[in-house]
Amino acid sequence: MSVQSIQNSVTEVLEEVISWRRHLHQNPELSFQEEKTAQFVYEKLHSFKGLIISRPTKTSVMARLIGKQPGKVLAIRADMDALPIQEENLLDFTSINPGVMHACGHDGHTAMLLGSAKILTGMQEQIKGEVRFLFQHGEELFPGGAQEMVDVGVMDGVDLVIGCHLWANLEVGKIGIVYGPMMASPDTFDITIEGKGGHGAMPHQTIDSIAIGAQVVTNLQHIVSRKINPLDSVVVSVTQFSAGTTHNVIPGSAKIVGTVRNLNPELRSKVPKIMEQIVKGITDAHGANYNFAYDYGYRPVINDSQITKTIEDTVKDVLGQEAISMEPPTMGGEDFSAFQTKAPGAFFYVGARNEEKGIIYPHHHPRFSIDEDSLKNGVNIFVNATFNLLNKNLIK
Structure with missing residues (x-):
């Protein structure tokens, strides 16, 4: 035709x-x-x-x-x-x-x-x-x-x-x-930091899930360019951080949610392993526990x-x-x-x-x-x- x-x-x-x-x-x-x-x-x-x-x-x-x-x-x-x-x-x-x-x-x-x-x-x-x-x-x-x-x-x-x-x-x-x-592959992650709650005036008696979670968020940003070649197309974005109910209570847990985008199928399985290694290292250092869930989205x-x-x-x-x-x-x-x-x-x-x-x-x-x-x-x-x-x- x-x-x-x-x-x-x-x-x-x-x-x-x-x-x-x-x-x-x-x-x-x-x-x-x-x-x-x-x-x-x-x-x-x-x-x-x-x-x-x-x-x-x-x-x-x-x-x-x-x-x-x-x-x-x-x-x-x-x-x-x-x-x-x-x-x-x-x-x-x-x-x-x-x-x-x-x-x-x-x-x-x-x-x-x-x-x-x-x-x-x-x-x-x-x-x-x-x-x-x-x-x-x-x-x-x-x-x-x-x-x-x-x-x-x-x-x-x-x-x-x-x-x-x-x-x-x-x-x-x-x-x-x-x-x-x-x-890219639009994968998602869900992290829960389990600490020990307490009074905001006595943080030394707690295991502060917010302070620990903040370190997790910061260190996740080190994956791209520090753990993975910056020329590889990977994005790690934290899009939710939820914890606490009021001004004077340090919460016992904090939740972190986000997405990982990747154009390289070989790197796709590598990123969650690095992420969990970071979460485990930080929570162990502060005596907290964690739950890490990673869901693979579309290819x-x-x-x-x-x-x-x-x-x-x-x-x-x-x-x-x-x-x-x-x-x-x-x-x-x-x-x-x-x-x-x-x-x-x-x-x-x-x-x-x-x-x-x-x-x-x-x-x-x-x-x-x-x-x-x-x-x-x-x-x-x-x-x-x-x-x-x-x-x-x-x-x-």
């Missing part, structure tokens, strides 16, 4: 894509609760021709488009869940569900994949292999919907997988490309170089060299990585920011929005990349 013929098809479905996105934005649902969203997607897919549609889990949808010629299997993923945020935008399609908002662009991801599915069903004769459309639930809430879909077999037989994220940090018209590590997203190169070449062909923005890795997490455990894949950004229109707010902000021109770009790349990845046999 030519770039121009695909562009014409994108133009024909664009109005629908925008309307789908607005419907989804107005009717958001939280992670693992996307029942109406999944039903909406299911019904739209049924209105297209040539798809084999299923419901892998309660709130996810999969559609298979089998081309008329043999070839590989490409999966394309979009997430569908919203966030527990009260929307502050004043739009004709502002969320009608109190305290729930599409504040990360997942409404746009779903609409773009629906548009891509509609276009590709009309091009079934020209497709070599199979395109598998994965509409995923629960990206925002660990353990994530991606792993659940993988566990029930949606990736069985898949040769390669792609996905994208509408990106508030990138101007509309730009496509962000990242080779290799792209997004890091690491892009396959060959698939990423195909995406980059597709952007050049479709939008021009000037549309390409080579982006650095981010320490944010994404459970797209679960699909990459079953097949090589690539994730990319679709610019959605427009300062002239006041579309400037970051992801997870109550005034987050997207420039809807970005939807056209996302569909264009998805459809063109499908033919480049399957029909040109660029992936061996």
Whole structure:
């Protein structure tokens, strides 16, 4: 298929894509609760021709488009869940569900994949292999919907997988490309310091959990650059410190909670060992006890170089060299990585920011929005990349 013929098809479905996105934005649902969203997607897919549609889990949808010629299997993923945020935008399609908002662009991801599915069903004769459309639930809430879909077999037989994220940090018209590590593993930790409480006027009779906890917090910051090479991408952040109930009582316990972000799978198992060594050393020195819990979150997203190169070449062909923005890795997490455990894949950004229109707010902000021109770009790349990845046999 030519770039121009695909562009014409994108133009024909664009109005629908925008309307789908607005419907989804107005009717958001939280992670693992996307029942109406999944039903909406299911019904739209049924209105297209040539798809084999299923419901892998309660709130996810999969559609298979089998081309008329043999070839590989490409999966394309979009997430569908919203966030527990009260929307502050004043739009004709502002969320009608109190305290729930599409504040990360997942409404746009779903609409773009629906548009891509509609276009590709009309091009079934020209497709070599199979395109598998994965509409995923629960990206925002660990353990994530991606792993659940993988566990029930949606990736069985898949040769390669792609996905994208509408990106508030990138101007509309730009496509962000990242080779290799792209997004981090968002792990969490929970530390409890068990000391001995007492009167604030007589601290010598206590084992001060706050003073000990403060030392723990300070020393955790020594991990990066003192225990780990500063050139390695690791972040250790304490985000909660809770202890005590009043001004004149030294509490018997203190709780420390935070996150560790990592782009290197080999370092991932090393960090918690260093953390516990620090906690143990400090608590032992002061006669306190501790409890250390470390939970592994999503795996890091690491892009396959060959698939990423195909995406980059597709952007050049479709939008021009000037549309390409080579982006650095981010320490944010994404459970797209679960699909990459079953097949090589690539994730990319679709610019959605427009300062002239006041579309400037970051992801997870109550005034987050997207420039809807970005939807056209996302569909264009998805459809063109499908033919480049399957029909040109660029992936061996």
